[in-house]
Amino acid sequence: MNNKSKYTAAAAQLGPIDPSEPKESVVARMLNLLIEAKTKGTELVVFPELCLTTFFPRYYITDPANLDTYYESEVPISLMSDMFELVRKEKIIISFGYAERDNGIPFNTSVYVDSSGNIVGKYRKIHLPGHYEYEPDRPFQHLEKRYFTKGNLGFPTFDTTLGRLGMCICNDRRWPETYRVLALQGCEVVTLGYNTPKHYPLAPEHDHLQEFHNHLCMQAAAYANGMWVIASAKAGLEDNCELIGGSCIISPRGEIVAEANTTMDELVVAQIDLNECTLIRENIFDFNFDIYIPLYIYIYYIFFY
Numbered sequence: 001m002n003n004k005s006k007y008t009a010a011a012a013q014l015g016p017i018d019p020s021e022p023k024e025s026v027v028a029r030m031l032n033l034l035i036e037a038k039t040k041g042t043e044l045v046v047f048p049e050l051c052l053t054t055f056f057p058r059y060y061i062t063d064p065a066n067l068d069t070y071y072e073s074e075v076p077i078s079l080m081s082d083m084f085e086l087v088r089k090e091k092i093i094i095s096f097g098y099a100e101r102d103n104g105i106p107f108n109t110s111v112y113v114d115s116s117g118n119i120v121g122k123y124r125k126i127h128l129p130g131h132y133e134y135e136p137d138r139p140f141q142h143l144e145k146r147y148f149t150k151g152n153l154g155f156p157t158f159d160t161t162l163g164r165l166g167m168c169i170c171n172d173r174r175w176p177e178t179y180r181v182l183a184l185q186g187c188e189v190v191t192l193g194y195n196t197p198k199h200y201p202l203a204p205e206h207d208h209l210q211e212f213h214n215h216l217c218m219q220a221a222a223y224a225n226g227m228w229v230i231a232s233a234k235a236g237l238e239d240n241c242e243l244i245g246g247s248c249i250i251s252p253r254g255e256i257v258a259e260a261n262t263t264m265d266e267l268v269v270a271q272i273d274l275n276e277c278t279l280i281r282e283n284i285f286d287f288n289f290d291i292y293i294p295l296y297i298y299i300y301y302i303f304f305y
């Protein structure tokens with residue numbers, strides 16, 4: 001596989017998706033961002049978590065038929081045919097998140113589509129935030145624990161022409177373990193999407209820190225693991241719920257090298273150099289020598305059991 005170490009990548013941020021907006025309309029917006037990416041010579045494009053619909057865990061949905069409209073039993077290739085065609089024609093790798101039903105089991109999922117137009121990677125969200133039961137005191141719900149099953153694919157990495165890629169989804173990005181497990185497998189670029197409300201009902205004191213916490217966890221992880229992080233938000237005022245933007249591309253040095261300026265549909269573009277990963281991993285955090293896994297296992301054991 002002729003790996004490229006230097007190429008252009010993008011976070012394709014989406015603005016609000018109204019509950020009434022058809023998936024076809026959202027896909028047309030995604031296609032516009034992909035066309036813009038093509039014109040800018042971009043080879044890796046990252047779309048947000050659950051990017052085909054409004055962030056439906058915000059609602060307590062009792063009608064199973066209505067809830068089912070948010071899920072896909074297969075990757076919606078026919079719905080996204082124009083995007084897949086462009087991916088094949090322009091040799092672009094994309095990732096996007098959607099709600100998956102696998103033999104009826106619901107997952108918060110993301111996939112990679114490579115330049116052949118094939119699905120070459122899948123990840124299912126492991127860290128599911130929020131709650132299971134309807135909580136009337138909340139201004140909006142966050143029912144991911146109700147609507148999704150904990151991911152059962154681990155944190156896999158995928159060898160592509162653009163390096164060894166790995167995915168996580170939204171709340172996963174707040175947990176250092178996510179990145180370390182990927183880094184120990186040689187992951188060079190982590191791609192992720194998120195839907196993050198500005199208001200966190202259980203800790204409103206943190207509301208003014210949401211944008212800071214968003215970047216803090218990813219910048220620290222990028223540096224500590226010598227990885228690129230490409231993070232794509234679903235942003236803006238979505239059915240009266242404010243979602244933070246801040247889509248960005250973070251280098252293994254921990255620097256934000258590109259960031260969204262709006263909370264609307266916006267392509268955030270930067271040059272990726274995979275050699276930056278090696279610089280960190282060989283000189284700062286020497287994974288070959290300094291990592292002591294048995295100690296970590298012992299610490300987890302005494303802490304958790």
Ligand code: ING
Nearest residue numbers: 129170171174194195196197200
């Ligand atoms: N959303 C939020 C996230 O992790 C959240 C949930 C917000 C958790 C703020 C903690 C603090 O960004 C999703 N979809 O995980």
